[in-house]
Amino acid sequence: MITIEGVRREYSSEVAIGPVDLIIPAGGITALIGPNGAGKSTLLTMVGRLMGMDAGAIEIAGYDVAKTKSADLAKIVSVLRQENHFITRLTVRQLVGFGRFPHTKGRLNRADEEVISRAIDFLDLGALEGRYLDELSGGQRQRAYVAMVLAQDTEVVLLDEPLNNLDMKHAVTMMAQLRRAADELGRTIVIVLHDINFAGHYADRICAMKDGRVVEFGSPEEIMTDAVLTRIFETPVQVIAGPHGPLAVYY
Known part of the structure; x- marks a missing residue:
């Protein structure tokens, strides 16, 4: 609440x-x-x-x-703002992985990788997870940002x-x-x-x-x-x- x-x-x-x-x-x-x-x-x-x-x-x-x-x-609580300014030479999976930072401080383990994969699958991004952000359409990037937020769990x-x-x-x-x-x-x-x-x-x-x-x-x-x-x-x-x-x- x-x-x-x-x-x-x-x-x-x-x-x-x-x-x-x-x-x-x-x-x-x-x-x-x-x-x-x-x-x-x-x-x-x-x-x-x-x-x-x-x-x-x-x-x-x-x-x-x-x-x-x-x-x-x-x-x-996790937040997605209107403006997102991530470095474009990140892959979708790397971006979504940022959602785990509050839990891992950057040291991802197998459980974190599973959470990341679930978030990627949930937003139907599996075929794009190895693509760089600057290779995506605006809509695809937006889905990746939402997946990152969901990965924060x-x-x-x-x-x-x-x-x-x-x-x-x-x-x-x-x-x-x-x-x-x-x-x-x-x-x-x-x-x-x-x-x-x-x-x-x-x-x-x-x-x-x-x-x-x-x-x-x-x-x-x-x-x-x-x-x-x-x-x-x-x-x-x-x-x-x-x-x-x-x-x-x-x-």
């Missing part, structure tokens, strides 16, 4: 995130949605302690994010727009794989998404943000309504019945 209490980040007297009070239950997928500048990525990076807070407190599985040692926190996984650089086919595949990670591996996944329909179809819970605050939190059925989405995005939205659940249509 992730508990966020009174969290605030101030950029100026006119621009701030929070205060945010939110409890994200353990397990499943929680999607953060909202218009650009709503504070989704900022909140995610504060939860992962990649950005400091000006006020408030965050706990993950009972650990105070601000006070827990980095080495211990890295065994509890943490209870909580934070993903900031992991569908970047993915076409429709691979975006669907990625969300299906994350759904499997939540269901089969028991991970708690918190993900920033721009596509509300991916959130509605794959997430267990949706947290909607606007102007730096949480304005709605609930099940997809509760959030995927004309009134709620129109208010959040400030543009007319109609929710229709799709073959696999509600679909938001913008007009």
